[in-house]
Amino acid sequence: MMRHVLLALSMRPAIGRWMERVPATRRLVRRFVAGASAEDALVVLEGLNARGLMGAVTYLGENVATPADAERATQTYLHLLDEIKRRNLNVLPSLKLTHLGLDLGQQVCVANLSAVLERARATGTRVWVDMESSVYTDRTLALYARLRPLNSHLGCVVQAYLRRTPTDLERLIDVGATVRLCKGAYREPPAIAYPDKRDVDRAYRRLIDRLLAPDALARGVYTGFATHDDRMLAHVRDRVRERRLAGGRFEIQMLYGIRPELPTRLTGDGLPVRVLVSFGEDWYGYFMRRLAERPANVLFFFKNLARS
Ligand SMILES: Cc1cc2nc3c(=O)[nH]c(=O)nc-3n(C[C@H](O)[C@H](O)[C@H](O)COP(=O)(O)OP(=O)(O)OC[C@H]3O[C@@H](n4cnc5c(N)ncnc54)[C@H](O)[C@@H]3O)c2cc1C
Numbered sequence: 001m002m003r004h005v006l007l008a009l010s011m012r013p014a015i016g017r018w019m020e021r022v023p024a025t026r027r028l029v030r031r032f033v034a035g036a037s038a039e040d041a042l043v044v045l046e047g048l049n050a051r052g053l054m055g056a057v058t059y060l061g062e063n064v065a066t067p068a069d070a071e072r073a074t075q076t077y078l079h080l081l082d083e084i085k086r087r088n089l090n091v092l093p094s095l096k097l098t099h100l101g102l103d104l105g106q107q108v109c110v111a112n113l114s115a116v117l118e119r120a121r122a123t124g125t126r127v128w129v130d131m132e133s134s135v136y137t138d139r140t141l142a143l144y145a146r147l148r149p150l151n152s153h154l155g156c157v158v159q160a161y162l163r164r165t166p167t168d169l170e171r172l173i174d175v176g177a178t179v180r181l182c183k184g185a186y187r188e189p190p191a192i193a194y195p196d197k198r199d200v201d202r203a204y205r206r207l208i209d210r211l212l213a214p215d216a217l218a219r220g221v222y223t224g225f226a227t228h229d230d231r232m233l234a235h236v237r238d239r240v241r242e243r244r245l246a247g248g249r250f251e252i253q254m255l256y257g258i259r260p261e262l263p264t265r266l267t268g269d270g271l272p273v274r275v276l277v278s279f280g281e282d283w284y285g286y287f288m289r290r291l292a293e294r295p296a297n298v299l300f301f302f303k304n305l306a307r308s
Pocket of ligand 1: 131157159182186227228229230253254255258259276289290291293294
């Protein structure tokens with residue numbers, strides 16, 4: 001119930017503008033968002049690399065309304081790629097297609113994503129394309145298939161909560177894709193996504209098994225298991241151990257600020273871990289999705305609000 005309310009509120013940016021004026025919100029936002037500028041994120045990413053963790057970076061923003069906004073997002077990713085190269089960081093961009101102009105038409109988005117992929121190829125960096133709400137699933141997968149030849153390490157995302165995902169995944173396995181498996185963070189109708197968390201968890205486990213199956217690995221599939229859930233992580237470990245998988249076939253991915261002690265513990269156990277760091281002024285939708293994932297965050301927010 002709480003999750004649905006928060007996800008519905010995440011579509012109301014006016015609330016974000018009000019929240020911006022509340023110091024308690026700013027403090028909580030800082031837990032999940034590195035700061036307003038690319039430099040804020042790069043400093044955090046340097047620190048993560050120094051601790052043996054790989055990084056990913058997202059410039060926050062989605063559903064831009066003008067080509068100029070999409071262009072600004074594209075230029076920011078080009079700048080990030082240059083800085084990643086200059087600072088010799090083990091970091092890749094993870095971006096949203098609606099930030100690069102998908103709502104403005106395929107042409108705008110293809111031109112912007114192509115520019116990012118060209119620069120990524122020149123700087124030897126992999127790029128991951130996030131998955132947004134189900135309104136965009138077909139278009140995102142179609143663009144992924146179209147542009148992957150520009151950067152064979154282009155990654156895409158599948159969401160375990162979507163009923164369609166097993167079918168989509170078979171197509172991605174056929175081409176030996178680089179895939180992030182996440183549970184899914186948007187508000188979706190029950191006809192499209194499992195409403196019960198237990199079904200989502202069951203689906204996630206089945207998809208782990210599929211992504212680490214011998215035929216998927218033989219085709220070159222590489223997976224980022226994006227989760228903070230101990231039970232999902234244990235399932236990955238079990239399969240890796242059973243199948244005696246060497247490194248280079250998968251990684252664990254987590255979001256900056258969520259269970260911050262966990263990435264170091266997992267690298268200590270020999271698992272490759274990447275932490276995704278977000279930055280930017282447009283934090284509202286991202287922040288509300290993080291609140292929706294854990295009611296305790298809402299409690300923390302209101303306690304701070306009362307205190308301030
Ligand atoms: C690297 C990365 C990339 C992602 N990319 C996408 C994407 O492209 N598209 C998409 O739809 N979703 C994406 N997500 C979000 C994902 O779909 C989930 O919403 C999110 O990861 C929470 O699911 P979980 O697997 O951690 O499991 P959950 O069952 O939600 O959480 C497991 C445990 O993790 C901790 N936890 C989880 N979330 C929080 C939080 N917000 N605050 C504090 N503790 C928390 C709690 O201890 C919780 O018990 C991404 C997640 C990660 C880690």
